[in-house]
Amino acid sequence: MSGQEVLFGVVALIGSLAALRMVTSSNVIHAALYLVVTLASVGAAYILLAAEFLAWVQILIYVGAIVVLLLFALMLTKAPIGRDTLDNQQRGLAAVVGIVILFGLTILLQGAFGGKRIPTGVTRASDIGASLFHSYVIPFEVVSVLLLAALVGAVVLARKEEAPE
Amino acid sequence: MIRLMFPLVFAGILFSAGVYGVLARRNAVLVLMSIELMLNAVNINLVAFSRYLHDALASGQVFALFVITVAAAEIGIGLAIVIILYRNRETIDVDKVNLLKW
Numbered sequence: 001m002s003g004q005e006v007l008f009g010v011v012a013l014i015g016s017l018a019a020l021r022m023v024t025s026s027n028v029i030h031a032a033l034y035l036v037v038t039l040a041s042v043g044a045a046y047i048l049l050a051a052e053f054l055a056w057v058q059i060l061i062y063v064g065a066i067v068v069l070l071l072f073a074l075m076l077t078k079a080p081i082g083r084d085t086l087d088n089q090q091r092g093l094a095a096v097v098g099i100v101i102l103f104g105l106t107i108l109l110q111g112a113f114g115g116k117r118i119p120t121g122v123t124r125a126s127d128i129g130a131s132l133f134h135s136y137v138i139p140f141e142v143v144s145v146l147l148l149a150a151l152v153g154a155v156v157l158a159r160k161e162e163a164p165e
Numbered sequence: 166m167i168r169l170m171f172p173l174v175f176a177g178i179l180f181s182a183g184v185y186g187v188l189a190r191r192n193a194v195l196v197l198m199s200i201e202l203m204l205n206a207v208n209i210n211l212v213a214f215s216r217y218l219h220d221a222l223a224s225g226q227v228f229a230l231f232v233i234t235v236a237a238a239e240i241g242i243g244l245a246i247v248i249i250l251y252r253n254r255e256t257i258d259v260d261k262v263n264l265l266k267w
Contacts, residue, residue, distance in 0.1 A: 004167050012175035019179050019202055023186035028195060035198050038179070042205050049172060051212045054226050058208075061233055066201065066240050073194050073244040077251040087189050088260055094188030102181035109173045116169040118217045123226060131222045132230070143234045150238035157245035160252075 008048045015041030026086055028074050032067060039063050049118070053125040172213035180206035193247045193257040197240060204236045 018037035025031040039062040046055035132140055179202050186199025208229040215225025251257050 002166055005171060008167055008171050008175075012171065012178075015175065016178040016182070019182040022202070023182050023189070023195075023199060028192060031195055031198065035201070038202065039205065042179075042209060045172060045175060045209060046212055048167065049212050049216050051216065051226055054208075054212060054229055057230065057233060061237060062201070062205075066237060069240060069244060070194060070198060073247055076248060077194065077257050085258075086192055086195065088191045091189045094185045097188060098181040098185035101184055102177050105177040105180070106174055109177070110170065113169045113173065116217065117166045118169055118213065119219055120166060121216070121219065123216070123223050127223050128226055128230070131224065131227050135222050136224075136227050139231060143231050147234060147238055150241050154241040154245040157242070158248050 004048060008045065011041050011044045011048065015045070028086070029071070032071050032074060035070070036063055036067050039067065050120075050122040052122070053128050169213060169217050172209050176206040176209040176213070179203070179209070191258045191260050193250065193259050193262075194244070196259060197243045197247070200243075201236060201240065204232055208232055 015038050018034045018041065022031050022034035022038060025034060039058065043055045043058040043063070046052075046058055183199045183201075183203035183206065186202065187196055190196050190199060211225040211229040211232070213225075215223060215229075218225075247257050250262065254262065256262075
């Protein structure tokens with residue numbers, strides 16, 4: 001076990017526990033705050049995987065923007081608090097499905113990538129920039145149009161209907 | 166030198182938690198949060214395999230960026246829909262929203 005692995009284990013443990021608390025918490029605001037912990041630990045995992053640019057994008061977009069948006073939505077919609085109103089009756093079945101997926105994936109991946117290790121090295125922001133603007137220009141433009149369309153769509157949907165004159 | 170299984174298992178745990186959240190939650194905003202969890206799990210996998218395969222184009226990380234962008238678009242539209250739902254029905258309980266059921 002290298003130091004990097006120990007650190008990754010700690011980060012993964014924090015992220016996993018926060019994720020489990022997020023989906024079982026009986027208070028919607030607590031769930032959103034646990035989501036912050038999970039997303040930040042995913043960012044830390046990116047740094048340990050030597051993907052620095054993605055780590056900062058993760059912090060900026062997820063922790064900075066998306067969680068704020070989610071908190072606004074939670075506060076604009078008056079949500080009842082309590083386990084029975086937040087969870088439905090399929091809780092046990094859903095837990096079984098989640099555990100089956102987790103064990104199935106783990107066994108499958110252990111068989112395929114058992115003792116493999118990630119080679120050392122680092123992906124710099126300049127590598128990603130060069131790749132993005134040389135090889136992936138068209139997907140990049142398509143995604144930017146998609147973002148614009150989503151922005152306009154969200155404004156159109158959420159705007160209050162004006163009273164007919 | 167980090168074992169490839171570490172990020173993969175972390176992603177697996179996050180994905181399973183997201184699946185549980187989508188299936189068990191009734192509040193539409195919490196369902197959207199669980200979907201974000203699943204998208205993050207996919208991103209961890211993309212980054213891990215991009216580093217593992219020593220990809221010269223960093224394709225995995227570029228695609229993770231695209232996934233983050235699409236997730237941002239999805240959450241914007243999703244929350245707009247949740248807010249008009251709340252405005253019209255006074256509830257965001259996904260079990261009670263069954264207008265298009267049959």
